[in-house]
Amino acid sequence: MLGVIAAALGGPEVLQVAELPEPEAQAGQVVVRVRAVCVHPADVASTTGQIPRGPVMPPFLPGWDIAGEVASVGPDTTDFQVGDRVAGMIPWYLTRGAPGGYAELVAAEADWLVPLPDGLDFASAATVPLNAQTAHQGLALLSRDQLPGGRVLVTGASGGVGGFAAQLAVQSGYRVLAQATHGDEEWVRGLGVHEVISRSTDLATVGPVAAVFDAVPLGEPAAAAVQSRGAVVSTRPTPAIDPARGVRQDLQLIHLDRELLAELVAQVAAGKLRTRVAATLPLAEAAEAHRRVLAGGLPGKIVLTPG
Template identity: 45%
Template sequence: MRVVEVTTYGGPEVLDMVRRPEPAAGERPGRVRVRLHAAGVTITDLRIRAGLYADELSPLKPPFVLGADFAGKLLDPAPSPEGELPVGTRVAGFVPWYTERSGEGTYAEIVQVEPGWLAPIPDDIEFTQAASVPLAAVTAHQGLARLALPSGSTVLVTGASGVVGRFAVQFAAAAGLNVIAVSYPGDESELKVLGAQHCVRRGDGEEILAAVRAVAPDGVDGLFDGALVSETALPAVRNGGAFIALADDRTPVPVRDIRVETVLGRPDAVLLAKLLKQVQARELITRVADVMPLEEASEAHRRAEEGRRPGRIILMI
């Protein structure tokens, strides 16, 4: 089968397509095989490829296969909370690559996954759309749950134009929170449709802080750091507020009794099934920025780093 390997740490050019043997049924007890049709390119993929987590991932070293999000068809029956999913069922999910550290990601034609990592795809959702949902939506949902803010509280979402941030805005608004979104210029109207009450344009820390203080003079009750700006955004949080970080190395040191927690998305089959149904019902909006063949993974990484268009870049397999 075809896979795209990270041959060494570096820029997008270190990605190389090679062939590996296809996994056999039952090769890894407790796992099922999925023949992929689509895989998402995430910011974590970019950071791992660049070597930012090389020490933490040791002894895992290149060559390895990146990729968390996937959508495809089951090659083996899989148990699920709603009963067994038969061979051929369309499923989506994500591999907890960073925590599992096996180096077996989704830039591949076939993956072996735990049944608890996936959920069935509703009939009228395409593979490319389904692959844009799992990691980002689950992470945003779990992050907002960890903020644990009561209805009526004010939350600041950095990186609101990004994939995870857009989901965070929607979940926060649905929970009755007053959302201030830090966005790219031109995204304000769309983010307000998704539930943001106020939008602040991206800028340096002082510019953002001044704009937030104009809306929330005493500081926000909670902050969801989708942009990974870390301590730069911490002054926007009131004393005793809460801060959710999405990467271990972008977690600020707590000050002023602010509760700081790091949330790395954990697979949850029941939650993912619910979120995919919300996408089907258009109660939850996702966005695909580009769809590219697996062979162009290097170019996909370049585009993701340049931030050409908001949304998930999807590799077709």
């Protein structure tokens, strides 16, 4: 089978198409024929070595989120049958590229996968697991001492995590102020948020808000909007806020929650949560996909389509 490996640490040029052995499903596993794999900033970070717990030494397979069909089933695996449509998240923070999703076939633990409703296409499904779970889990951190009805700022609402965070915050009863990329205000407004601001807005002028979900993250500029004794959740480490302000800071690091993932995929399939795909590219063009992610400004996610 074909896969795309990071042959060294570096930029997109380190990604190479390689012929790899076909995986076999072990006990509790299925082999997924991958029809779509999402390209995340986390994938780009993995190839440059800028990830938590230090760099993974090449060669390895990038790729967290996959959607496809079950090609084979291992012993004692009863959750899925051959031909089932599935979506899932490879917990790359554990596998560290063995396996990763940039391949035609992936041996996945059944617990990584959920059924894929017929009404949801593979490419859209592949944009959900990492982004939507990060948003939901980060919002749960934010909500520990913030009552529904409060005003919440979401940075990067044009992006994958920020877009889901904005929608889920609205569902939870918050008044959501969402920051949009220039020219993308209309799409962000369509997420049901209460206010939309542009990327160039000085966030110190829009507060005080009860809490900030800093999905970019921006760090200090976003923290300037939060009220004293408020809360900030970010998706990467950011500078400490002056302790005198009493602002609680949390770092959201993803953990796989199969029950939550099934719920989020079902919401997207039912049209209750929106996602979008900026472009699909063949798996062999993974390096080009990474270049586009690095360039930024994408109206949605890049998805690779093996096969």
